[in-house]
Amino acid sequence: MHLINKDAKINCIHYFSALAKHIKPQDVHLRHRTFIEALEYTGVDVHLGRFKSKEVYCSNCKAYNIRYEEKETDVAIAVMLTRLCLLNETDTVVLITGDTDIAPAVRMVKNCCPEKKIWFCFPYKRKNNELVKLSDGHFSMTLKSIRKHQFPDTVNIGRKTIYKPEKW
Numbered sequence: 001m002h003l004i005n006k007d008a009k010i011n012c013i014h015y016f017s018a019l020a021k022h023i024k025p026q027d028v029h030l031r032h033r034t035f036i037e038a039l040e041y042t043g044v045d046v047h048l049g050r051f052k053s054k055e056v057y058c059s060n061c062k063a064y065n066i067r068y069e070e071k072e073t074d075v076a077i078a079v080m081l082t083r084l085c086l087l088n089e090t091d092t093v094v095l096i097t098g099d100t101d102i103a104p105a106v107r108m109v110k111n112c113c114p115e116k117k118i119w120f121c122f123p124y125k126r127k128n129n130e131l132v133k134l135s136d137g138h139f140s141m142t143l144k145s146i147r148k149h150q151f152p153d154t155v156n157i158g159r160k161t162i163y164k165p166e167k168w
Contacts, residue, residue: 018049049073078105092117098126
């Protein structure tokens with residue numbers, strides 16, 4: 001199955017995430033920041049949501065615990081998908097996700113802009129049949145493709161060098 005023809009070009013790449021500042025140890029947050037810096041240097045448009053704390057009662061331990069929920073990321077992806085298609089800034093979109101929260105936006109775009117192609121690239125060892133049904137095509141990341149497309153061990157950003165951590 002071929003995604004797009006060999007003459008197709010990538011107009012833009014958008015990366016959506018949120019910084020998990022609440023996770024310990026803090027190096028998790030710092031590694032994510034380093035990754036984002038490398039993405040931005042290579043021209044990727046980065047869009048950051050946030051985490052919101054929420055007090056949740058645990059019936060097993062009979063206590064309240066703080067849990068964190070990522071906020072705004074799914075909506076930001078849906079808004080960008082809608083914008084790109086409705087303003088005719090693209091003819092094909094590839095969404096790298098397996099999350100069905102994007103499904104309503106995909107259905108709306110397919111209804112309003114049926115000529116637009118929406119593909120899904122599923123993360124390694126994930127697939128979602130609901131999204132497959134909505135898509136014009138789909139494929140999955142392989143471990144080989146992930147390794148092939150990672151940043152090199154060092155990324156030079158002007159006078160600064162970013163060193164790839166042991167784990168991104």
